[in-house]
Amino acid sequence: GAVVSQHPSRVICKSGTSVKIECRSLDFQATTMFWYRQFPKQSLMLMATSNEGSKATYEQGVEKDKFLINHASLTLSTLTVTSAHPEDSSFYICSPSEATSGFEQYFGPGTRLTVT
Amino acid sequence: AQTVTQSQPEMSVQEAETVTLSCTYDTSENNYYLFWYKQPPSRQMILVIRQEAYKQQNATENRFSVNFQKAAKSFSLKISDSQLGDTAMYFCAFMKGYSGNTPLVFGKGTRLSVIA
Numbered sequence: 001g002a003v004v005s006q007h008p009s010r011v012i013c014k015s016g017t018s019v020k021i022e023c024r025s026l027d028f029q030a031t032t033m034f035w036y037r038q039f040p041k042q043s044l045m046l047m048a049t050s051n052e053g054s055k056a057t058y059e060q061g062v063e064k065d066k067f068l069i070n071h072a073s074l075t076l077s078t079l080t081v082t083s084a085h086p087e088d089s090s091f092y093i094c095s096p097s098e099a100t101s102g103f104e105q106y107f108g109p110g111t112r113l114t115v116t
Numbered sequence: 117a118q119t120v121t122q123s124q125p126e127m128s129v130q131e132a133e134t135v136t137l138s139c140t141y142d143t144s145e146n147n148y149y150l151f152w153y154k155q156p157p158s159r160q161m162i163l164v165i166r167q168e169a170y171k172q173q174n175a176t177e178n179r180f181s182v183n184f185q186k187a188a189k190s191f192s193l194k195i196s197d198s199q200l201g202d203t204a205m206y207f208c209a210f211m212k213g214y215s216g217n218t219p220l221v222f223g224k225g226t227r228l229s230v231i232a
Contacts, residue, residue: 095219
């Protein structure tokens with residue numbers, strides 16, 4: 001099956017700082033990348049969708065200037081949480097999609113962000 | 117917009133017994149996939165089973181099977197011969213279309229505990 005990595009797996013940062021999360025598809029090319037957020041004991045909620053080389057499309061209520069998404073290549077996408085606050089503490093999961101996969105969504109192992 | 121409803125926040129089952137998790141969804145789409153994902157304590161999303169909307173035959177994967185009732189918009193998961201390793205959160209998910217380039221819409225999840 002497809003291999004997806006996320007780095008870091010967990011990060012603690014101070015309020016006001018920025019954090020970058022990397023998502024790599026190791027054995028396939030991700031034409032589309034989905035970023036989800038999962039608060040404790042809740043479900044996954046879509047934050048944004050990006051296609052390689054294009055600007056990301058954000059879901060309602062997700063601040064595009066706060067959550068910067070870069071999908072510059074078919075194997076790497078990054079999510080940068082800028083000026084993080086405690087309410088941004090969450091579990092962030094990337095989900096790269098391969099054009100030929102048809103029906104399976106792959107998921108990264110997730111990044112646990114804690115903002116103090 | 118599509119919605120997915122899981123009405124059982126928590127369930128438990130004795131080891132080796134059978135359990136059924138419920139899921140209903142609402143959509144006006146004709147072409148879509150339905151999925152069940154397992155999220156163990158590691159938080160890695162694991163695909164359990166998927167069902168194409170155009171297929172009348174219920175999908176099965178070893179001990180896992182679904183009861184797909186398209187007219188009723190119901191998609192339940194049956195786990196037979198439950199094992200301790202089945203203990204996890206289970207999410208029902210909907211994907212519009214068959215391209216793989218649309219995001220998943222998740223239900224709120226059901227926490228399943230398998231008891232020895």
